[in-house]
Amino acid sequence: MSSTATANNSSGPVLDWAAGHGPVTGALSATTGAFAVATTGAATGMPPGWALAVGAAGAIGHTVAGLRVRNAGRTLATRAASWLIGAGWTTWAITHGPLTWAALGSLATIGVGIGAAARSTALYEEAREEEAIAAQQRQIARELSAERRAIAAEWVERIQRICNITVRVLAVEKWQTGAGYSLDLEPQGGITYDRIAQYSVALSADAKLPHGCTATASPGIHQGRTILDVTTVNVLKEDCFYPDDYGPLSVLTGIPWGVRTNADIVNAYLREQCALVVGPTGSGKTNMVHTILAGFARAQDALTWVIDLNAGSAGLPWVLPALNGEIEREDDQPVRPGIDWLAASHEEAMVMLDTALAIGLHRKKAYQGLLAKKNTDLLPISPDIPQILLVIDEGAEILTSTDRQMKQLAAKILEVIRMLRAMGIRTILTALGATGSVLGNLMIRREAKVRVALTGGETEGMDLGKMFPGRRGLRVDQAPYKGSGFMGTPESPAALFKAWRILPNQIRDIVAATSTRHPTLDAVSGSAAGDAYAQRWDAERIAWMRDAHPVEQLPPSLAKDAGRHPSIGGGLNLRALRDQGAYEEEADQLAKRFMREIDERFGTTPEPARDNEPSDDVPGLNLSALRGEREQGPAWLPTALDAIKAMGAEGMKPSAVADLVGKDRKTVRAALQAAVERGQLVYRDNGPHSVYLHPDHA
Numbered sequence: 001m002s003s004t005a006t007a008n009n010s011s012g013p014v015l016d017w018a019a020g021h022g023p024v025t026g027a028l029s030a031t032t033g034a035f036a037v038a039t040t041g042a043a044t045g046m047p048p049g050w051a052l053a054v055g056a057a058g059a060i061g062h063t064v065a066g067l068r069v070r071n072a073g074r075t076l077a078t079r080a081a082s083w084l085i086g087a088g089w090t091t092w093a094i095t096h097g098p099l100t101w102a103a104l105g106s107l108a109t110i111g112v113g114i115g116a117a118a119r120s121t122a123l124y125e126e127a128r129e130e131e132a133i134a135a136q137q138r139q140i141a142r143e144l145s146a147e148r149r150a151i152a153a154e155w156v157e158r159i160q161r162i163c164n165i166t167v168r169v170l171a172v173e174k175w176q177t178g179a180g181y182s183l184d185l186e187p188q189g190g191i192t193y194d195r196i197a198q199y200s201v202a203l204s205a206d207a208k209l210p211h212g213c214t215a216t217a218s219p220g221i222h223q224g225r226t227i228l229d230v231t232t233v234n235v236l237k238e239d240c241f242y243p244d245d246y247g248p249l250s251v252l253t254g255i256p257w258g259v260r261t262n263a264d265i266v267n268a269y270l271r272e273q274c275a276l277v278v279g280p281t282g283s284g285k286t287n288m289v290h291t292i293l294a295g296f297a298r299a300q301d302a303l304t305w306v307i308d309l310n311a312g313s314a315g316l317p318w319v320l321p322a323l324n325g326e327i328e329r330e331d332d333q334p335v336r337p338g339i340d341w342l343a344a345s346h347e348e349a350m351v352m353l354d355t356a357l358a359i360g361l362h363r364k365k366a367y368q369g370l371l372a373k374k375n376t377d378l379l380p381i382s383p384d385i386p387q388i389l390l391v392i393d394e395g396a397e398i399l400t401s402t403d404r405q406m407k408q409l410a411a412k413i414l415e416v417i418r419m420l421r422a423m424g425i426r427t428i429l430t431a432l433g434a435t436g437s438v439l440g441n442l443m444i445r446r447e448a449k450v451r452v453a454l455t456g457g458e459t460e461g462m463d464l465g466k467m468f469p470g471r472r473g474l475r476v477d478q479a480p481y482k483g484s485g486f487m488g489t490p491e492s493p494a495a496l497f498k499a500w501r502i503l504p505n506q507i508r509d510i511v512a513a514t515s516t517r518h519p520t521l522d523a524v525s526g527s528a529a530g531d532a533y534a535q536r537w538d539a540e541r542i543a544w545m546r547d548a549h550p551v552e553q554l555p556p557s558l559a560k561d562a563g564r565h566p567s568i569g570g571g572l573n574l575r576a577l578r579d580q581g582a583y584e585e586e587a588d589q590l591a592k593r594f595m596r597e598i599d600e601r602f603g604t605t606p607e608p609a610r611d612n613e614p615s616d617d618v619p620g621l622n623l624s625a626l627r628g629e630r631e632q633g634p635a636w637l638p639t640a641l642d643a644i645k646a647m648g649a650e651g652m653k654p655s656a657v658a659d660l661v662g663k664d665r666k667t668v669r670a671a672l673q674a675a676v677e678r679g680q681l682v683y684r685d686n687g688p689h690s691v692y693l694h695p696d697h698a
């Protein structure tokens, strides 16, 4: 009989009764083993009882091993019988001689029999195992659907009792986040979802949902179906940080603004829609504006223009890191701000809105051919023809203001909203409250269907019924946490929502990550935008940003002086520092650098003719000197030009020029770039190996 001996280092060979054999190898092994024992036993006069004893031991061993792995009784019996039959034949063959036709024939028959029996038990075991797995799965499914059935029964009964509506539950889907579930309902008798929605509060209370959790009804797949979303865990309580994937986005495929309670991301589709974001002080509105700007910065086909009459604070974090040179790019090129234009004053805002209108109206005429070719009345937005997204912080308040200046702005904002949808210019307005005066405006009600209400628990001026008409059961106290509230879009009905929390270091990271991704204004729009746009980063236009230049970013020399100056005392005093003139020097440097790097490197329209030369008496800025430099380049430039010419076709890296003339790399790069634009040099762009060449060698 067969038995497999396996080597064991410590205790010598042991018999592995559980070792496997296929039906053929098993039968072969059994018959050849029996034959070998019988011939040897007969030749050596072995007592035949030994073979029987070995067979009995084999049968017992295999039975024990089989029991351990829970083989079926029929498998155990087959294996034991094989051992005993084999042992019986061996005993008989030792007694009567194994080399007779009768012995050999019967052994062959036994072999075939053992093989057939083994095959049949193997099949039986396999089938048994499969059935066991299937039974286990059926059990799990039964338990799951029992839970779902219980949920369904509970809500059928609850809706009947509270709303007096009979519903059929067609499906129950548990959210992967474990924060709740959705029921697909079919109300009987032609009842629509809004009848259930109006009982949302009572249903939530009856279901004893935790604070901040809701049972919200919304339209189902057709008018006769309703989806009831039931939140069982309040995820709005937790901070939810802006995801650190800063990959490219498009206004056409939606810009993510935050998450629902079931962790679904909510996208704002702003190709045609305007948006209204309402949030009282402290609700997280500023944070939300930054989250919105982050999405726009990531978009490859959007240019963001920001109006913030509150000292430009909404846009500054997107400009200052680039302005201050706080961010370095790997290829040493200057970093572009995360927004394309920032207006903090009434005048600048007027210029911006006039520019938007001029662009929109010009696009209407100039792109007629393109619209006809593409067979559309919507301008095909792309990185080549970018959408302009105008973010106006507290814009809704501008619209409702009675102030004369504000009324001028309001008229232009409304004109942009009314006229420029097709031409790819949309607005995002924020407001402190969802009051009648904000939502009373038809233009906002009609055009701004992407709506967010950050409540922060504030009930004053927070009319959710007006903000999300047709959505019942939304209550401010469901979202009492900062950054939480409700968001509704034409694609996603108003429901609880949490804006991502975004921190200043993420804003800096996004500015750096997206610097090369921003589109430039198309030439058609650029020609309509004119000087007003081309000069938006000019020193005098951004002079106000000096005041936003954080004191801790003063150069080390100034910081040292700050500690010594008698008027400053122990702390830092920006105004006092400014009086020293040193600050002005720093501001000059700042303006120069920014003007060069942004205006010259990224000017999206040709450098405008300066008929309106800026006045030199802008405090703190030495613009005539600056202009001189812009026109001829700094005093060290001729040395650099000679050195670059001497290098021939090899050219020189900006770092090598910086070493040569003893200036910092940023200053050198800006001057060389200006020289490129004057035709004195050629720039060979090759990533980190980029060089400047003399035109003779280019």
Ligand SMILES: Nc1ncnc2c1ncn2[C@@H]1O[C@H](COP(=O)(O)OP(=O)(O)OP(=O)(O)O)[C@@H](O)[C@H]1O
Residues within 6 Å of the ligand: 239, 240, 279, 280, 281, 282, 283, 284, 285, 286, 287, 288, 482, 483, 484, 498, 499, 500, 501, 502
């Ligand atoms: N999405 C969010 N998740 C978590 N916490 C947030 C979120 N948004 C804001 N906060 C918290 O709320 C605080 C206030 O936020 P934020 O400054 O954005 O509010 P605000 O409505 O603009 O208020 P104010 O008008 O006074 O500036 C933040 O400092 C932060 O701690």
